[in-house]
Amino acid sequence: MKLSGPFKQIVTLNMLPLKGKLDDNDLEIVNDGGILTENGVVLELDNFEVLKQKFPYAEIHLIENEQIALPAFTDAHTHICFGGNRANDFAMRNAGKTYLEIAESGGGIWSSVQHTRTSSEDELVDGILKRVDVLLNQGITTIEIKSGYGLNVDEELKMLRAIKKAQAKTKATLIPTCLSAHLKPRDFEGNSQEYLNYIINEILPKVKSENLADRVDIFIEKSAFHREESKNFLLKAKELGFLITVHADQFTAGSSRIAVEVGAKSADHLEATVDEDIQFLADSDTVAIALPGASLGLGEPFAPARKILNKGGILAIATDWNPGSAPMGNLVTQASILATYQKLSTAEVLAAITFRAAYALGLEDRGILAKGKKADFITYETDNFQNILYHQGSLAPSKVYINGEFI
Numbered sequence: 001m002k003l004s005g006p007f008k009q010i011v012t013l014n015m016l017p018l019k020g021k022l023d024d025n026d027l028e029i030v031n032d033g034g035i036l037t038e039n040g041v042v043l044e045l046d047n048f049e050v051l052k053q054k055f056p057y058a059e060i061h062l063i064e065n066e067q068i069a070l071p072a073f074t075d076a077h078t079h080i081c082f083g084g085n086r087a088n089d090f091a092m093r094n095a096g097k098t099y100l101e102i103a104e105s106g107g108g109i110w111s112s113v114q115h116t117r118t119s120s121e122d123e124l125v126d127g128i129l130k131r132v133d134v135l136l137n138q139g140i141t142t143i144e145i146k147s148g149y150g151l152n153v154d155e156e157l158k159m160l161r162a163i164k165k166a167q168a169k170t171k172a173t174l175i176p177t178c179l180s181a182h183l184k185p186r187d188f189e190g191n192s193q194e195y196l197n198y199i200i201n202e203i204l205p206k207v208k209s210e211n212l213a214d215r216v217d218i219f220i221e222k223s224a225f226h227r228e229e230s231k232n233f234l235l236k237a238k239e240l241g242f243l244i245t246v247h248a249d250q251f252t253a254g255s256s257r258i259a260v261e262v263g264a265k266s267a268d269h270l271e272a273t274v275d276e277d278i279q280f281l282a283d284s285d286t287v288a289i290a291l292p293g294a295s296l297g298l299g300e301p302f303a304p305a306r307k308i309l310n311k312g313g314i315l316a317i318a319t320d321w322n323p324g325s326a327p328m329g330n331l332v333t334q335a336s337i338l339a340t341y342q343k344l345s346t347a348e349v350l351a352a353i354t355f356r357a358a359y360a361l362g363l364e365d366r367g368i369l370a371k372g373k374k375a376d377f378i379t380y381e382t383d384n385f386q387n388i389l390y391h392q393g394s395l396a397p398s399k400v401y402i403n404g405e406f407i
């Protein structure tokens with residue numbers, strides 16, 4: 001066993017409700033704390049001197065300078081498996097070009113599909129690992145990654161195999177999600193309903209038999225898939241044993257309701273969610289995931305995070321890191337900006353990128369520092385946890401620990 005400390009503060013995120021608003025006074029803070037770990041989990045968490053006396057044989061990992069500790073973060077929504085780059089889309093959009101003009105000049109999701117299809121599996125693995133390192137340096141040790149730039153059997157499987165290969169080369173936890181229903185590909189002969197049938201009949205059975213993902217996502221939007229066909233698709237995916245998540249209400253309202261109706265783990269985006277649907281979502285166990293990076297990338301409104309919490313919903317925040325609409329990939333920066341505009345407490349933001357985000361991925365073993373939880377934690381060289389959001393992402397963690405080990 002190993003005892004790390006003393007930490008000026010340990011912000012445990014323990015004993016907080018899964019749902020609804022939080023006040024900073026609700027946070028459990030252990031002053032001059034120590035974290036005792038063994039076999040990758042937290043054995044005890046208490047005052048450092050108390051633990052030292054109680055466990056005299058523990059190996060001591062002495063913390064120098066003034067440091068605080070908190071659970072490592074989870075990014076519950078990314079698209080970091082991709083080829084190419086869409087800097088030109090970004091420049092064109094900022095210069096006032098429309099979605100159609102960008103697509104006609106060779107940009108948009110379809111350009112990422114073409115670049116991803118021409119990338120080898122190993123090139124995709126390298127790209128994933130490079131981006132995983134960027135996220136690890138921000139203290140994010142659990143990362144969801146979607147397919148969705150392959151859009152046929154071979155290419156979707158290539159993406160998911162690349163994510164699996166990357167998992168073997170990193171200590172971070174990678175959670176793969178099959179997003180073959182990102183867009184009907186231009187080269188598919190048939191309508192969107194036929195493409196969704198193709199995913200159910202041709203792609204998902206192979207994803208299952210190769211054990212490549214146990215989550216299925218869909219982009220419900222006028223430009224992608226309609227509500228009724230999407231609902232049927234999700235129910236079939238559920239019958240096949242997949243967990244469900246939905247790209248919902250990004251530009252038009254109505255699809256978060258479908259996410260709740262099919263029992264999705266999360267409804268992500270929600271920039272356009274209307275009040276009665278916020279209540280419907282808040283009354284459910286479906287996590288509302290705000291993606292402020294997409295709002296910043298597109299110049300769109302933020303998700304109504306304040307209202308979701310006020311009505312009792314579960315709020316998580318994720319980066320949506322992708323080559324098109326959300327290229328930044330900095331979770332704390334985005335969460336801090338969302339907090340400024342939506343008036344979120346520090347406790348609400350920290351919960352949204354720790355245990356509430358992990359819950360959206362079906363993981364209840366992390367995001368909290370307490371006995372029995374996974375010992376993924378991060379430290380900052382500062383004397384107060386409020387400094388993390390105050391610096392809006394420019395204060396980086398001093399150290400990142402996975403399973404109790406410094407990486």
Ligand SMILES: [Zn+2]
Binds near residue numbers: 077079322
């Ligand atoms: Zn997305």
